Amino acid sequence: QTEAASVNREADPVGWANAQVSLGDALIVASADSLDPAITAYRNALEVLTRENDADRWAEVQSTFGTALVHRVRQNILGWAIFSRMMNSVGQPVGATPPFEGEADLRDAIRAFNAALEVHTRQRDPERWATLKVILGYTYTQAAILAMMNGDNEAQRAATSLSEQSYNAAMQVLTRRTTPERWALVQEGLSVLYELNQQRGRAIAAARRA
Numbered sequence: 108q109t110e111a112a113s114v115n116r117e118a119d120p121v122g123w124a125n126a127q128v129s130l131g132d133a134l135i136v137a138s139a140d141s142l143d144p145a146i147t148a149y150r151n152a153l154e155v156l157t158r159e160n161d162a163d164r165w166a167e168v169q170s171t172f173g174t175a176l177v178h179r180v181r182q183n184i185l186g187w188a189i190f191s192r193m194m195n196s197v198g199q200p201v202g203a204t205p206p207f208e209g210e211a212d213l214r215d216a217i218r219a220f221n222a223a224l225e226v227h228t229r230q231r232d233p234e235r236w237a238t239l240k241v242i243l244g245y246t247y248t249q250a251a252i253l254a255m256m257n258g259d260n261e262a263q264r265a266a267t268s269l270s271e272q273s274y275n276a277a278m279q280v281l282t283r284r285t286t287p288e289r290w291a292l293v294q295e296g297l298s299v300l301y302e303l304n305q306q307r308g309r310a311i312a313a314a315r316r317a
Contacts, residue, residue, distance in 0.1 A: 116155070124155035128168055135175065142179045149175060158226065166226035170239065173219030177246050180209035180216075184252065207257055213250045220246065229280070237280035241293055244273035248300050255303065267304045271297070291317040 116123040131148035134141035149172035158165045184207065220243045227235040247270035254262035274293050281289045294317035301310035 120155045121160070124152040127152040128171070131171070131175070139182065142175060142182065146172070146175050146179065158222075162226045166223040169219040169223040170242070173216040173223070173246070174242065176212040176216040176219070177242075177249055180212050180249055180253065183207070183209060184249075184256070207253055209253050210250075213246060213253065216246050217243065217250075233280045234286075237277040238289075240273045240277035241281070241289075241296065244270045244277065244293075244296055244300075246270075247273060248296065248303065251300070251303055263303075267300055270300050274300070 114123045114126045127148045131145040131152070134145035134148065149168060152168055153165075153172060156165050156168055220239055224236065224239050224243075227239060229236040247266045251263045251266035251270060254260075254266055274297050277293055278290065280286075281293060283290045294313045298310045298313035298317065301307075301313060
């Protein structure tokens with residue numbers, strides 16, 4: 108935080124942006140409760156960093172920013188699930204599920220990952236491209252879970268379809284022969300997705316492949 112405070116945005120905008128990224132990284136390492144200020148720091152950095160000035164750095168921060176947003180949504184969903192189970196266990200059900208927020212975070216995350224994919228193309232860096240596709244698949248799965256919890260069947264179907272497309276694209280590069288561990292992670296992701304989509308047979312098959 109000292110570094111971020113010591114760099115002046117007007118005098119050294121790029122240095123200030125890089126300090127904001129360092130601040131975001133430090134906050135995430137420090138505590139899971141620091142996601143909000145970390146996301147703000149990454150967002151601040153992306154107001155200055157551009158693809159034209161440093162494409163690789165810009166794509167890296169886009170990916171980090173997107174990942175932090177997805178973690179925040181997942182953290183909120185898990186927090187509600189734990190609270191609900193705890194209340195049910197003591198005979199005090201919480202009643203109807205409230206509408207969950209997180210759509211905006213997931214939209215921003217998807218936009219960030221797609222921005223990174225504009226730089227890390229399959230032709231230029233196939234493994235990084237595939238990794239981003241896996242992350243995108245996971246993000247769409249979180250969007251499907253959120254839609255399911257909010258009773259939005261159409262949004263859930265759309266998100267599950269996009270998730271599967273992303274995972275399948277990743278497996279064009281991450282094959283069982285060349286990268287078995289990462290391929291297995293994709294199978295695990297597909298298993299969760301199929302289970303969410305009530306495709307029990309496909310879920311079990313993917314889990315066994317993993």
